[in-house]
Every structure is written in structure tokens, then in C-alpha cells.
Amino acid sequence: MLMRVRKACSSLSCAASAPRGIPTAVTTILLPPLQAVPFAGLTLTACAVPHDATEPIAVALDGPGGRFAVALDVGRVTRALEWLLRGARSLVLEANHDDVLLRTGSYPPSVRHRIAGIGGHLSNRAAADLLETICHADLDTVVLAHLSALCNTPALARAAAIVALRRRGFRGTLLVAEQDQPLVLPIMRAA
Numbered sequence: 001m002l003m004r005v006r007k008a009c010s011s012l013s014c015a016a017s018a019p020r021g022i023p024t025a026v027t028t029i030l031l032p033p034l035q036a037v038p039f040a041g042l043t044l045t046a047c048a049v050p051h052d053a054t055e056p057i058a059v060a061l062d063g064p065g066g067r068f069a070v071a072l073d074v075g076r077v078t079r080a081l082e083w084l085l086r087g088a089r090s091l092v093l094e095a096n097h098d099d100v101l102l103r104t105g106s107y108p109p110s111v112r113h114r115i116a117g118i119g120g121h122l123s124n125r126a127a128a129d130l131l132e133t134i135c136h137a138d139l140d141t142v143v144l145a146h147l148s149a150l151c152n153t154p155a156l157a158r159a160a161a162i163v164a165l166r167r168r169g170f171r172g173t174l175l176v177a178e179q180d181q182p183l184v185l186p187i188m189r190a191a
Contacts, residue, residue, distance in 0.1 A: 034080060036062070047084045050075035052119035060084050066138070072146045075119040077130050085134045092177075093131065095144040095161065096121030097151040105151045115151070124152065124160035131161055135168035142170075145177040154178060 029039060036043045043062040048055070051073040058071035058081055066089035071081060074094050085091060102112055102123070114120050122130070131142065142165065144157045154176040162174055177183040 031057070034083065045084060047078075047080040049073065049081060050078065050118050051121075052114065058084055060088060065089065066140075074122045075117065077122070077126060077133075082130070082133055085130070087136065087138075088134070089138055090141040090143075091134075091139070092143045092145050093127055094122045094146040095124045095127040095152070095157040095176075096146050097123050097148045098153070098156045098160075099123050099125060101153075101156070102148075102151040107150065115148075121146070121148075124157050127157070128160040128164035132164035132168055135165055135170055137169070139170060140172040141175070142172065143175045143177055143183065147176070147179065149179055 029037060029044070031037055031044065031046045034045060034047050036045045038044075039061075041063070045060045045062070046057045049058050049071065050056075052075070053073060056073050058069065058074065060067050060069040067087050068090045069085050069088040070092040071085060072092070072094045074081065085093075097115060099116070102116060105112070107115070116123070127144065142161065144154075144161055147154065147157055158174060158176050165174065175183060
């Protein structure tokens, strides 16, 4: 299975000639699963993730500062995802919901089942378990993201993750991205 990434034209002449918000040129990059592909002076690696969307992927960019990885909309952790995230110096990871808040929240049962299911989202517990599995000495920054506004809080997500990370000796920065506020990421230092 080949995954596709589309990159919109970013040149000023391209942007000036297009109707507002519509790119005039799109480059499609085919990504063989877990194979590094040159991209914009970096190396891009991706893997499919289970989620109820069209072609969901997690990605890792390798460059002079190390590996930066993003895994959002992940229904469950797979070995391919673990492999992709191992060695990341900076990581943005979904911590969508607290299991108790999801079970007792206001969502109808069908939505609760979808969120907690194989094609749904990672819970705080599942994200923490994954972090404990992939944590290594050079992991510098972890950002927990895609938190549910109804079934999670930044404090609950942070608490689950920090326990798992501390068990592995994590000494980096743990941040929690909130839905309604921008998050300034620390600059990744050269390896």
C-alpha cells in the first residue's frame, strides 16, 4: 500500500495567481510504508495508522537536528507505529481522552464506542504506554495533542504521560497542546 502526501505550492507567484485559499499546484509524493523518502531537504518516513478516515498516517521527518514525529488520529498502537516513533528527538502524540471521562461523559454510546475503538483515538493510558515503550535517552520534547474538550483535561493527559516517562528516566520537556491556544515549540537542538 502506498500512502500519499500532497504539498501545495508555496511560492509567492503561485499564491498570487490562485483564488484565495486554493493552491494552483499540488505535488503528490508516494510513500512506501516505513521507507525513507527524500522530501524538501529532509527525509520523510510514514506508516499507516488505524483510524476511521481515508489513508491516515503518522509521519517522521529526519534532518540535521534528529527525528521529529507526529502521530495523531491513532486508533491503536501498532508495531509499525512503534518502529516509526523510536528514536524521535521530538514527538507530537495524540492523547485524546481519559477512559473514565469517556465512559461517563455526554457522548452517545455509539460515539463513545467509536472513539475508544480500533479506528478511534488513543486514550491517555494508551499514549502513556506507547511513550514508555519508545522513550530513550535522546527524547527531548513530547507534545500531547488532540485532547478531547469533553473527555479529557490537560492535567489528566500530563499526569498519565509523566508517570510513564519518568519510569524510563525522561529528562526532556513535556508539553500539552490545548485546542484553543497556540503552542510555541522549543527549537530542536542539533544532535
